[in-house]
Amino acid sequence: MSKKKCIGKASSSAGGWGALKSVGQSLMGSGKPVKGAITLLNLNQADGFDCPGCAWGDPEHGSSFEFCENGVKAVSWEATSSRVGPEFFAEHPVSELKTWTDYDLERQGRLTHPMRYNHDTDRYEEVSWQQAFDGIAAELNKLDDPNKAEFYTSGRASNEAAFLYQMFVRLYGTNNFPDCSNMCHEASGVALTESIGIGKGTVLLEDFEKCDLIYCVGQNPGTNHPRMLATLREAVDRGARVCVFNTLKEKGLHRFTDPQDKLEMIRGGSAPTSTDYYRPRLGGDMAVFRGMSKVVLDAEDKAQAEGKPSVLDLDFIAEHTHDFEQYCDLVRATSWDQIIEQSGLTKEEITETAEMYLAADKVITTWAMGITQHLHSVQMIQEIVNFMLLKGNIGREGAGLCPVRGHSNVQGDRTVGINEKAPKPLIDALEKELGVEIPRERGHNVAEAIGAMLQGSAKAFIALGGNFARAVPDSSLVAEAFTKMDLTVNIATKLNHGHLMTGKVSYVLPCLGRTEIDANSKGERQMITVEDSMSMVHGSAGINVPASKELRSEVRIIAGIAKATLGSDVVNWDELSENNDLIRDMIARVLPIYGEFNKNVRRPRGFWLRNSASCREWNTPTKLANFGISELRSQTEWQSVQGQERTFVLQTFRSHDQYNTTIYGMDDRYRGVYGVRNVVFINKDDVEEIGFKDGDLVDVVGTYDDGHHRECKGFRIVSYDIPRGCIAGYYPEMNELVPHHTVGEKSFTPTSKSVVVRLDAHKQ
Known part of the structure; x- marks a missing residue:
């Protein structure tokens, strides 16, 4: 194998000089390394800056930019001086670009002008914004059924853009909202809603400073959300246990060299991010937690028999939970042979992990897509909830559940209404706000949108960010389906393969990035907001001059499409596109949980969206936290x-x-x-x-x-x-x-x- 393509020595720890070297290469590769570095050093302003790298909480948001390799790469990747304008597309036909790698397409730089695909020349060609809006509107209004259009949302969209988008789409007449959350944490939302009445985690970042034990399950923070490594390391430093369940051995879950610690960097040192590491088989995590519950219940039985204090939180269970006895019967009926075979761990290993729980007072369990992308993910997550309920580790300081999201606003998009299931309170509030009827029937998620595309019943596809065609399963089938669409529209900062899967009419619309100044027609700078994995909402405002004078914010692009498609009788799209404060006021009227949104978000670090389960209020049909009653699968x-x-x-x-x-x-x-x-x-x-x-x-x-x-x-x-x-x-x-x-x-x-x-x- 050549030196450029080889299998070699892996880093000894996460972070460290490898991270700095990689960041340096990223800055150099951006085309303007000085500009990229200055951008990073100056993300320190009153409105704060939201790193687009992940949804992990930032303890210093609004006062400094916490170093993170993913964040630096995301920012420098966006701040590149390279451009993909009309000249680029004139030189490169789409048939040629399809042969390029994902990496080579995006490294060409920032999209600069609205473009429409010409089938005769096999090239994207420049159009004006109004031509694009009118062309898109014409195709949408040709459809004899609004449900033949699919409206995708990426988690990079802001709360303001996502709210405007869902309002436009529902006024258009459909609830077809295939969303990036459908491909990652949908199982978390479903499972938690059934179990505790809200589809979100229950912890704050501060809870990690107070817990005794963290279970880190099916996730790789070193690659996916590196800021979490500092949190894990700090927990280990102060004596907490960090118990990892992950199928692969991952460097970031062993040791971390903090690039901000000068002495550690000089000495080549590192510190552990975990105390215990177990490798279950794929799909075996439910069996692991069932086994741990079995150990805990056995310990309870023994304590009862010996007249010792209970190891369970029986007061919490009696006051706050439903189906505890049925769950106990299920656990006791599950054989150790089945648990060991499915989990891939020994009885001794599972007992060790459960004894950590018995010894701890405050416990947090975190997880990511290693848990959520299985046939039985909902049941798996509910088994985690069951285990945590046994000792009342939900709804108190230093304890709780923490699904770790990926994209920086994937959770916020769902909160403001990107939901194919059309929640009744949201629709009721929208109808009151707008004075018109809103469709209530269930729309399409990602899997159903793909099915509709393959069957030919979907005719139009609009993507608010992301790279849908490459992110979804069955890539080649989906690519073929796109070519049969009447309309495809991609709102994006950079070129990707999804833009090259052209329908009969196809547009690529360039938008502002998170690092860039967003100013209205009067020159007034706008701020957007996002929600992290801990339900903290904070503002973000860029500082870079936009990559092109033609770029528009996601809000302005959505408003332009909506006005051209629906007119302005119900909504004054022009007014909303000029002032994000007006959108936030509307969000607060429709979703009272945001309170005085514009005032709250301008506080240091933003504000917390109240989480009912963390306050031990259970918005379930039983009005209690429900133990999930599911057998282990007969076979993984x-x-x-x-x-x-x-x-x-x-x-x-x-x-x-x-x-x-x-x-x-x-x-x-x-x-x-x-x-x-x-x-x-x-x-x-x-x-x-x-x-x-x-x-x-x-x-x-x-x-x-x-x-x-x-x-x-x-x-x-x-x-x-x-x-x-x-x-x-x-x-x-x-x-x-x-x-x-x-x-x-x-x-x-x-x-x-x-x-x-x-x-x-x-x-x-």
């Missing part, structure tokens, strides 16, 4: 492939130099992979058993008998510390192997962490 995917030759369960995940579908670079230094992305991580004993060796090329083939052949050809084997029978690889490259119709029960989330595949010798 891992169990189903045992004995089948060269057959494995695949999980897709990010490389370290990546954020969602955005590829910043070709290295994954935490896993020792450099210059190449087409790799498959596999246990070394499995490599030997199937007759391959490190570096061999294999074809990864889907095994689903649904008439569609799925295959990723020429992927390089990398031996890695992962349980036998489980393999892993990067998305979006491996999304081709994820069937769009195989989704989580109740959640419709893609099962990207439990894909059954076969490894064949590579055929040219």
Whole structure:
């Protein structure tokens, strides 16, 4: 293998000089390294700045920019001096651009002008904003049914843009809101709503400073939300236990070198981010927590028999929960043999993890997509809730539930109304605000939108950010479906493959980035807001001169499309597009939880959206926190492939130099992979058993008998510390192997962490 494409030594810890070097390369690659550095140093202003890198809380928001490798890359990637304007598209036909990698497309720079695709020339060509708005409106108004249009939202959208978007779409006549949350944390929302009455986590960032034990489950903070590493490290430093359940050994969950600690950097030191590490099989986490509950209930039985104090919080259980006895019966009826087989852990290991819980007073459990992208994710999360209810670890200081979101405002978008299920209170309030009827029937989520596109019933697709076509399962099927659409519209900062899957009429509309100044026609600067994983809402205002004079904010673009499509009889779109304060006033009238929105968000660090469950108010049908009553699965995917030759369960995940579908670079230094992305991580004993060796090329083939052949050809084997029978690889490259119709029960989330595949010798 060449030096540029090799499997080499992985970093010894997360952060450190590797992070600084990677950041330096990112700044240099942005085209204006000085500008990028100045941007980072000056993100210190009254309105604050929201880092677009992730949704983890920022303890210093509004007063400083906390160093984070992901954040620096996201900011510098946006602040590049490279441009993708009309001249670029005149030089490069779409058919050529389709052959480029995701990385090469985005590294060309910022989109600068509204563009419309010309089928005759196979090129995007410049149009005026009004021509774009009128053209989009004409296509939308041609449809004989508003439900034939799909309106996608990425978590990069602000609260103001998302609220305006959902209002426009509902006035247009549909609740079709396929949203990025459908592909990541939808299972968390469904499970938590059923169990505790709200689809959000219950902790604040300050709770991590007061807990005794953190369970970190199915997540890789070092790559996905690096600011969390400092939180974990601080917890370990003060004596808390941090117990990790993660299928792969990940550097960030072992040790972290703080790039802001000068002495540590000089000495080459690092500090642990966890105290205990366990590697369950893919899909086995529910069995782990069922086993831990079994240990806890056995300890309770023993305490009762010996006349000792209860180990459970019986007062909390009696006052605040429902179905406790039924859950106890279920746990006791679950055999240790089933728990051990599914989890991949021994009884002794599970007992160790449960004894930590018995010894701790205040416990937090965090999780991410390693938990949410399975068939049984909702049940898995409810089992976590069950376990936490046993000792009353919800709704008190230093304890609670923390689903860790990805994109910076994926949670906020849902709060302000991006929801295909059309909540009744929201629709009632919108009708009162606007004085017109709003559709109430359920719309499409991502899985249903894909189905409608493949069936040909969806005719128009508008994307508020993101790279839908590459983020979703069954990439090639979806790409083909896009070419049959009457209308595709992408609102974006950079070019991606989704823009090249053109329908009969296609537009790319360039928007302002988070780092750029957003000023109205009078020159008055506008602020947007976002909500992080801890339900903190804060403001964000950029400082950079926009990449092009033609750029418009997401708010102005949505308002322009809405006005052209619907007119201004019901909503004065021009007025709202000029003043984000007016949008926030409207949000507060429709959603009273925001209170005096404009006043609240201008406080240091913003404000907290009151969380009913954290106040021990349970907005469930029983008005109590519900124990979830679900049997363990008869078989996980891992169990189903045992004995089948060269057959494995695949999980897709990010490389370290990546954020969602955005590829910043070709290295994954935490896993020792450099210059190449087409790799498959596999246990070394499995490599030997199937007759391959490190570096061999294999074809990864889907095994689903649904008439569609799925295959990723020429992927390089990398031996890695992962349980036998489980393999892993990067998305979006491996999304081709994820069937769009195989989704989580109740959640419709893609099962990207439990894909059954076969490894064949590579055929040219």
